[in-house]
Amino acid sequence: MSSLPGTVPRMMRPTPGQNYSRSGFPLEVSTPLGQGRVNQLGGVFINGRPLPNHIRHKIVEMAHHGIRPCVISRQLRVSHGCVSKILCRYQETGSIRPGAIGGSKPRQVATPDVEKRVEEYKRDNPGMFSWEIRDKLLKDGVCDRSTVPSGEASSVSSISRVLRARFGKKDDEDECDKKDEDGEKKTKHSIDGILGDKGRPEDTQPGPSSGSLFCRIEIEGDPNVGWR
């Protein structure tokens, strides 16, 4: 198989004259946003951001058809390390979704026991205020003044946080899934958004329709919607 037009020979180290280091990038795509970059295979990517879902789908789809990772890499112009990583993850988790980027680990503001009680209180009385829950925790002896949920701000806000984590999550996930469906194309940070459709591999590469498998691949709920 011949290399794609514009493809830089693989495994070529940058010479001193080339202005990029081990992880520097040789080219930037001229866009209003100035975020797109071109890898050695001629593919466009945004440094630090996940590949668009349609590329990820395509990688998995081609692998399903028995196409070797190196071929997938060249066809889609995605580094083989990335192809390898995505396929490994797909095998392990069954999901093509990128992991949740950013954020901190949720801080343990209350013991599991206290969280459970807060959950019970809220379930029994959905209209209950955080300060009421705090008072009830004290009153019921679930915790004393030193162990009642307390964060940097206040114990009430800590309880609110517990409530958000317990009761506000489902809606958020639904919202994420919804965003994921159209967010990919709408967002100005997507490669699609930057390049329009000209950068889409389906348009430049012959191959099986991406639509068929799109329906078969299960998309899991994920806090990270990929392209925003």
Next chain:
DNA sequence: TGCGTCACGGTTGAG
């Protein structure tokens, strides 16, 4: 030549 792995610079978002 193909692939697994890792360092790197970058982005993101909760706290």
Next chain:
DNA sequence: GTCTCAACCGTGACG
């Protein structure tokens, strides 16, 4: 509103 920091990202190079 701003900062910090730890999570993740894809690339590119090594073996």
